Amino acid sequence: MPARPNYARRRTVALGALLVAVVAVIALTRGGGDTGGGPTAAARAAEAAASPARLPLTRAVGQTLAGVYPGRTPPAAFLARIRRGELGSVILFAPNVAGGPAATRRAVARLQAAAKAGGNAPLLVMTDQEGGAVKRLAGPPSRAPAAMRSVAVARAEGAATGRLLHGLGITLDLAPVADVKRVHGSFLGTRAFGSDPAVVAQRACAFAAGLRGAGVAAALKHFPGLGRAGANTDLERVRIDAPAAALRSDYAPYARCAKEDRTLVMLSNATYPRLLAGDAPAVLDPATYAKELPAAGVPTTTPTISDDLDANAIAGRDRPALRALRAGLDLLLFARSSASSATAHTTLVADVRTGTLPEARVRDAAAAVLALKASLDR
Template identity: 35%
Template structure:
């Protein structure tokens, strides 16, 4: 029984060596699984017939499938990667601008940046391990130089520097407190402190070339039992307060300080993960409250800041809003993004998904999610935790584009919200300045 179980587990692991959950062992998983499979096969072929020839042959087939599953998965990944890297032309440029990717080494993204296959970067502590903030800044400048030489728009460089427990670039950059620590101050004091905190984060981030911060958090804190399986969201620890007015007031001051320092804010995580019953990194979950209740509570800070701050981006998470679209997460729901946010609220700024490298997206289907997000009016597709998943996501987008499954009007509208190449910007300026006859 042990041999059967071991073979099945290794075959499954081999077939999924490029799954995001394999990131911690990816560096050695391929050779280890291949070696284990070959050893197991050899044992079965040379072992004594304990249960007959048929039993041995079936076990040999199973253990022979172990290295084949891993090598097959590697071949699929490398083929997909090569096809994306070779992609050129208008469709590749059109779709590449929508992707923000995480990476470990700069050589992983140099070609992607040079050929317009990505629109932005996500930097975090893995980009600083064993290095200095100055080295990261030089790396980002190098990549921006590549873009300039190629005549492409500048990369949107993003980070997750909220303060408190989510300070992904600290201690290389100063560790600053969470906005929630300001909620108990008198109104004038908390506004001033929030503005100062935003300005401080802005100076820190702009010093290394970051242009967008994924902050502030606008999720409301709701009184609910702690979920023992919430390993990543931890919204109760990150939320500013339970009062929409206090959240909006502090977040607006923080966003203003951030913008004044040259870094754009991102309000997150719509539709309000304080209402989500489970951690959306790992579990599919739905928000069951009515739209009327959400508009009066969780959505008030979002709507207020998006109306008042022209610099703000909006991050949409993977919780389902059952009252609007019970069939798919908000991050790629046309009813939520184009219906509620664009049409009802009138927001025409950039929208970014939460990291697509999360279980609800993979359960739904990454290819479907990518196409639906673009057709819904999402501007940036974030692939942060495991940047190698970009090749799969981009391949999905290219295939959908070739099959005519992407909405041209939505892509055109999104293009106007994204950074433009210098030549495009000059052309637009000339058109705008052209006198009427």
């Protein structure tokens, strides 16, 4: 049974008026450049996005997928997938932005032009710009999270980062790290804001607020927490044996600011056997969505995104894309290979058609992503 069983109707009804108004404005203001007398690409996007229930299945599945491409220039085949609506979000890494700001703006413009040409909603374009050890672009933040020693500094760093990203057309920062550093020698190092949940909540939420104020969405990560992890889930399977009560004591950042507009929650690839009572990674476990996110005070309308489903912690798991969507996830991230997101699209469409994956679950997830996109166009 898919988690969040009552969310689809609530999201779809709430989205109706919002998306009709927002994407109608987009259609009017961005509709130039089409020829032939028919509806503009933006108008087609408006019609599709205003009612996720009417999106063709292949495009609804595409809204749930985020993919990566090699090099500085998006390949033609990748752009074709975007035009067809098979990919609704893109993540940029250092090789994609190595040409500098002007080249990055051109690449993002090509990506968005492909989405528009196909009559799709604008892409979410994302990157990891935490500061310190994890930063894809030159420029802010100028210090690592651990060195953001006050709320004011964290907010200022978030605002500067948001301005940088917004100027490049990047609409989502996969930051801040909301993990509370609990283990000496943690792989998080200076990526964490600290070891006190209240302090982490104040500073992480201030950084997120700075991003949002600049028109960029923020992603709190990695729920339910990697502050007790001894290894990186990008590199290996990670098991966190802390008691449930201890893990829940670190939910303060989510309780404080996951309810804010333009905010996502990223789900961890680690396993939490004493919290989720199983050996599935949190991102694949229905209990994460049905039980732990509500326990943390995360509203049902807050969109969720996976950590990298190409990561080594997920390697060898049976059908992770299917399991994550069925569990309650909204946006599936494939950050190593463009082929992975393409394969996921093909198999997920087939899963819906065979009844393995409820179509309502896909449309619920697509609605959450489209609502986020609409909020970024205000």
